[in-house]
Amino acid sequence: MNSLIGFVKKYPAPILFCIGLLLYSNTLTHDFVMDDAIVITENVYTQQGVSGIPGILKHDTFFGFFQDESKADLVAGGRYRPFTLIMFAIEYEIFGENPFIGHLINVLLYALTCGLMFLLFQFFFQRIFKSEKAFWAAFFGALIFAIHPVHTEAVANIKGRDEIMALLGSIAAFYFLLKSKKQNLGNWLLVFALFSIALFSKENAIVFIAAVPLYFFMIEKKGVVNALRISSPFLVAALFFLIVRQSVLGMGLGGDPPMELMNNPFLKWDGGRYIPFDFSEKAATILVILLYYLRLTVFPYPLTHDYYPRQLEVYSLSDILPWISFLVIIFLVYKGLKDFRSKPVLSYGLIFFAMALFPYTNILFPIGTNLSERFLYTPTLGFSLIFGWALMKYTSFPTKSAVFLKPGILALVLIFSGLTFYRNFAWKDNYTLFMTDINTSDRSAKLHNAVAGELSVRASGMEISNDRTEKLERSIFHSGKAIEIHPRYKNAWLLRGNAFYFLQRFEEAVNAYQNALRLDAVYPDxxxxxxxxxxxxxxxxxxxxxxxxxxxxxxNEAEKYLPDDYETMRLLGVANGVSGNNEKAVYYFTKAAELEPDEPMAWFNLGIAYFNSGDNERGEKYRSKAIEMDPNIMEKAGNQ
Structure with missing residues (x-):
């Protein structure tokens, strides 16, 4: 044990780097998954490589996927995160569409974050503890961050690069600000540049414009004016970001909350329509959301990527759970304020956690979902800080009297590391992720819908078999569950129709598509x-x-939807010919030939239709035309 402690003390940051690297090494063989389509595989600007960078800079982050400004702003305020999209575009330019590269870069950046966090934490603890304890507080704080299972969504999903870069850029800027004993222009510009990278990666980095001066005020005991002066590169970078963002997106928060359940979880089905939650329901549900976040921070199991309605039930203030949450929050607020002077690291960690989480609480505006594990990526910095502080404050580690503590720390490290490594496997691809998480998020309409889609897509590429049929039947079950939860879920009706179609249950398929069209009469799919x-x-x-x-x-119904489809016209010609309506057969075969004038069989069918109608002259004319185009047409027609 002593030799291990000595090794850790010699190479703390590299060890943390390697831990981060090893824990996520099993993601390197994973595919693109989920929202990677929005920012990489189906984003027109990313797919253009470096030539797409101007488009990335000029538009909402989602515009390259939706290619429609109204759809790009489906959630309040829009999204302007060009830096990570530029990274993806450069990666595409050099390596093509290669998920290995995306995962490798994510893992390396995360590992770098873990090592850098130790260096940052040392500044916090060297003012609280003597050198030995300060070292271990910083190390264990960074270690708990490195192994925390709740980070898997940010790291194992390439799209999570925005979370990684926002935090990495922020703590790098913070570290270099603290490291510089004397402020000079070069260091000021470095801090400004690093924090700008963070902000242009994801807006949530803006929490550091409060967190940095708060450090100088609480930890270094500087006055407010002095704290703000030292933090000036953060403040100027934030102002620069907001000006650029406003010039591209505007400053509005998107108007009224959307009335679509998948973009606003604070709606309920009442009298055949959706209406907003009342105050009691919204307040109670938000309190439960906060309790979920706290639970995931200290007890991160089970994990899931989906908390869409109704994974969380509709709560009201008459329920007990919101009040439990309220009491826990009041206690944490009390501790943060009470210990502001006597235990500044504890207070700072609590305040940072609250500030970093606040934009995701749905208090100011709906963020599109109840909660998400990736939203804890930055807030857990505060938790990690508290963990390192508490371990050194209330134990005698690493002295011999802490002999019973060491196995406990080892057990925690092994459990969290094991949960992280195991959870990564779920992120292999969409099918694996959805089929894994439906066992946890079995009340989510969105996930039931996603499972239905993946099962249907998998089955559509299979030969006729019992396995194919079973997948399609399961797809129908899951789309039905999605509709049961969200009656106006048009995409679930579409996927239900697709599964019926692949099973050749065409009447049920048509009925499902009709239900989708009742919800959206111009739904293209x-x-x-x-x-x-x-x-x-x-x-x-x-x-x-x-x-x-x-x-x-x-x-006849198909003709209404596919008036320019050759196969529909051909089949109508055949069906009318078989039923003895030769005039209509001629009409439809004529339309088919006009749609595909280079198709010999189209002219041959038209000739046969004329023969059947008694017009032998035209029959011979078009049959001869077909034979001239394809001398083997008679043989092919006989084999039809």
Missing amino acids: ALRNIGIAYRDGGRYFGEQKGNIVKALEFL
Whole structure:
């Protein structure tokens, strides 16, 4: 044990770097997942490489995915995080669409954050403890951050680069500000640049414009004016960021909260429509959200990426859980204020945690979901600071009298590290993530919908088999659960229709698409898919079931949605010909030939239709045209 302690004391930052690296090494073989599509694989600017950088700088972060300003601002205030998108664009330019590179960079940046956090924490603790305890407080504080399982969402998801860079840039700027004994222009500009990188990575870094001067006021006991003066590069960088952000997005918070449950969790179904929560429901639910965040910080199990409605129930102030949360929060506020002078690190950690978490509490405006584990990435800096302080304050570590503490620390490290390493496997790809987390988030409409989609996509690429059928039946189950939770979930109706379509249950598919269109009459995917379902249903009823009446019913509906589709016109020609309506057969085969004039079979079918209608001259004309285009057309027609 003594040799281990000696080794740690010799190489603390490199050890923490290696711990961060090793814990997330099993993510390097993972694929793109979830929101990686928004910022990488389906973002038009990222996909352009370095030539897409001007577009990244000029638009909302989500614009490159939605390509529609109204959709890019689906949640309050918009998003302006160009720095990480520029990183992704450069990576794409050099390496192409390569998830290994994205994961590797995430892991390296996280490992660097862990090592740098130790160096930053030393400044906090050297004013509180003697050198030995100050070292271990900083080390264990950084260690608990490095191994904390709640960070998996930020690190294992490439899109989480924004969280990583926001914190890394902030603490790097903080560290160099503290490290410089004398302020000079070079150091001022370095701090300004590093914090600007943090802000342009993700807006939540702005918490450091309060956290940095607060450090000088609480820990170094400087006056308010002096604390603000020393922190000036942070304040100027924040002003610069806000000016740039305003010039691109404006300063509004997006107007009234959206009335779509997947973008505003504070809605409830009442009388066939969604209405906002009343004060009691919103206040109580927010209190429970805060309790969830506290629980995830100290007891991070089980973990899930999805807390969308109704993973959290609708609470009111008549429930007991909100009041438990209220009492816990009051106690923490009391401790933070009471110990402001006597235990400044404890107070600072509590205040930092609260400030960093506040934008994600839904108090000011709905953020689109109840909560998310990645939102704890920056706040856990405050928790880590408190952990390191408390361990040294209330124990005799690392002296021999702390012999019973050392196994406890080892057990905690092993448990947290094991949970982190194991949780990473869930982030392998969308299918693995969704199928894992549905066991935890079984009341989330969004996740049930995501599972339905993944099962349907997987099944669509399979040969006819019991496994394929089973996947599609499960997809139908999960889309049904999503609709049960969120009755106006148009995408769930769409995915339900898709699963029925792949099972050749065309009438049920059409019904599902119709329900989607009742919710959104111009829903492009539903309009396209219902047309295809009618067309292929018509083929199915005609060719496999011999029900020409049903076939014509479906094909006539298909024509309304697919008026320029060659196959629909061809099938209508065939169906009308089989039913003896030769005039309509000629009409539809003519339309088919006009749509595909280079298709020999189109002209051959038209010729046959004319023969059947008694017009042998035109029949011969178009048959000859088809034979001229393809001398083997007669043989092909016989094999149809």
